[in-house]
Amino acid sequence: MESNFGIYIHIPFCKQKCFYCDFPSFAGRERLIDSYLAELSREMELTALKYGQDGKMAPYTVYIGGGTPSLLDTAQLARLFSAANEHIRFDQVAEFTIEANPGTLTKDKLRLMKASGVNRISIGVQSFDDNCLKKIGRIHRAGDAIECIKLAQSLGFYNISLDLMYGLPGQNMDTLKQSIEQAIALQVQHISVYGLQLEDGTVFARQQAMGKLQLPTDELVENMYDYIAATLPAGGYNRYEISNYALSGYESKHNSLYWQDVPYLGFGAGAHAYWQVNRYENPTNIDAYMAMVRRGEILSNIEEKVDEKAHMEEFCFLGLRMTKGIDKEKFRETFNKDIYAVFGDGIKEMLDKGFLQEKDGALSLTTIGMKYGNIVFGAFITGE
Template sequence: MDAKQWGVYVHIPFCRQKCFYCDFPSFAGRERYWEDYTGALCREIAVRGSYYRQLWGRPATIYLGGGTPSVLPAKLMAQLLTKLRQVFLADDKAEEFTVECNPGTVDEAYLAMLWEQGVNRLSFGVQSFDDELLRRIGRIHSGQQAAEAVEMAKKAGFTNLSLDLMYGLPGQTLAQLQASVKQALALSPKHISIYGLQLEEGTAFYRMQELGKLNLPEDEVAEAMYDYMTEYLPSQGYERYEISNFAQPGFASRHNLSYWQDVPYLGLGAAAHSYLDGQRWAALADLDHYMEAIRENRIPVEPEEPATAAIAMEEFCFLALRTARGISREKFRQKFGRELDDLYGTVMKELFAKKLLADDGRCIFLTSQGMKYGNLVFEKFLLDEQDF
C-alpha cells in the first residue's frame, strides 16, 4: 500500500468544561487521569503504531482530537508528540499534523512547543465570537481570546489554521452569525468549518429541549444562516469541498477527507475508532478499562460488527456524497465489483430530476441544493438487503 494513503487519529478525552451541545466521548474534571492516560497512550502508540508504521510506511496525516487536546499540560503534550514523531515519522515530517485547540487553553509558549514538535496545522474550536453566546453554549473562552490565540499561533510559525464556527445556536441571530463569520475571515484562516447545532441525546441541550427551555432559532432563521455562509464564504475565496467545510485552494483538510474517501486510518486512545483493511474497530471508551488493558499488554480495541455488503455500499455512498467530488463510479466498481448505476440508477434519475444530484460522467455529486437537503438524498441510497 502507498504510504501516503493512511492516517492516524489520536483521541484526548479530556476538557476543561463539557460544552452543552457535545456528545463526544470526553470528560471534564478528570485531571487525575492526565499523566497515566498519556503514559498508556504512548505505550499503545509504541506497540500498535509501530506495527502499522512497519506495515504501511509513514502516514500522510496525524490528527489529535478530543475532547480538548490542548488541555493537556505542555509537559505531557510534548511527551505524546515526541512519541508520535519517534514511531511514525522518525526524521521525516507528516504532510499534515493537526492538533485541535480551545482558545482558552493555550498561550504563546504552548503554541511554540506544538510548532517545535512538528505540528503544522491547528484547528481552533471558536464556535462564535459573541461572548454572551459563548457563555450560553458552555464555552470557556471569549471572542477576544479566540482572536488572540490565532495571532499567537501565527507568531509561533503556523500558517495552516482552521476555525470552527456553529450556527442554529440557542438565541443566535443571523446578524450574530454574520458578525462571527466576518471576524473569522479578518483573521485570515486557511480553513473554516461551520456546523449546524444537532441536539444529541445525553447532552445538556437535549435535556433542556425536552424541558422546553431551549430557545432555538426559527427554521427560516436557521435556513437563512445556512444560505448566508454557503454563499458568502465562497465569495471570499473559501471553496466548499465538503458539506460543512470550506478552504482556501490547497488547504482542504487531508485527514478529514480520508474519512470520506475510504482511506484507512488507525485510531489510538480511549474511544478512538479505526478503519483498517475494510474492518472497523472501536477502542474501549472507559478510561479505567482502557488503561487497564494497556497495563496488561492487551490490545484495547474490539472489532465492530462486520458490515453487510449493503451496509458497506450505503456507508461508502453516504461518506463520498458529503464531499464536493461525490461518488466515483470507478472506485465503487473497484471496491464492490458492482456498477453504481445498476444499483442506484432509478434513484439517481429521480434525484437528477429534482436538481439534488448532478453527474459529470465519472462521479455523481450533490448540487448546492442537494447539500442543503443532504439527508433527503442520503436516505435514497439505503439498500434492501434482499438485493444481496
C-alpha cells in the first residue's frame, strides 16, 4: 500500500437538511446508523486486506466527515472508533479530524473523541447570526456554536476549525463582520469560509425557481469577499487555499493531500477515492452503498479513469487552489514534461493579465486571480 495517503470516512446522517446543502447526507434515517456502521467496518476490513500491510491501512491522515458525525450517540461513536482502530494503524497518523455540528455535540462525545485520538475538530458554524442560521435551515443558534467551541477548548482540543459562509439570505455586511470577528475572538486555529452556491435539488434552488429567495446583491457579496480576504490575514490567519485560512502550522494536512495530487481512500456512502490514478465514487444512496459492501465490492465504481491529459489538468486546478501554487518541478517529475510545453499560451496570457504570478519555482494565483479563479482554471485545459 502506498505510504503517503489519506483516509476519508463518511457519515451521511443529519438531523435536518440545510437549505443550501447538496452533500450526500440524509435526515430522518437514523435507524440505519447501526447497520451502516457495520458495513463501514466491513468496507474498511476488505480494503485493508486487499491493499494494507498485515491487514491494516497505514495512512498519514484520517478525516471523519459528513453529514454530521457528531449525530452518532456515544455508543455508536465508540463503535466507529473501534472499527477504525481495527483496520487502520494510527501510529503514523499526523492528523485525525472529525466534523461536528453545534446542537449535536456533548461533553461525553468530545471526551470520547479525545480519548480515541482525534486531534482536530471541524465545526460547522456557518454564521454567528441567529436570523441567518434560521434562514439557511441550520438546527443550531449562535450561542450553541460558541458553547460547543468553548467546551472543546476546555477539554483540551487545540486544533479547532470553523466553517463559515457568506452571501447568505438575510446576511448583511454587519452580520458578516460580526461572524468573522466572533470567530477570531474565539481563538480557533483554522477558519474555512465558503460563498453560497445554489446547487440543484436544494431547498434554495426551489425557492430561487419560485422567485422566493432573497440574496445579497453581487456587489455586496463581492464586498463581503474582500472583507474576509483582508480581515482574516490581518487577524493572523494565513490564506493558504482559496477558501481556507489558518494560524501558522495549523493548515489542514488532510485537505492539503487533496490539493497536492496525493492518493486517498474513501469509505461510506457517496465517499470518493483517488487511488492508483483512478477516481472512484461509492453510491450516494445509503441502501445501495450497504448492498455494495454486502456483495464484497470495494473500489468498484470508477468515476473517472484519469488519463495523462486529465491528470495534468487536475494537477494544475488543485495546485492553483493553494496560495503556494503549482510546483513546476513536481509537474516535471510527475509528467516528464515542462509545464510551459503543455499550458504555455494560457500561462502567458494569465501572467499578462495579472491573474497569475511566478515565484519560487511555482505558479500561483495573485490576489485578484483568486477572485476570478475560474478564468485562470480555463487556461489549464489542454483543449486536445
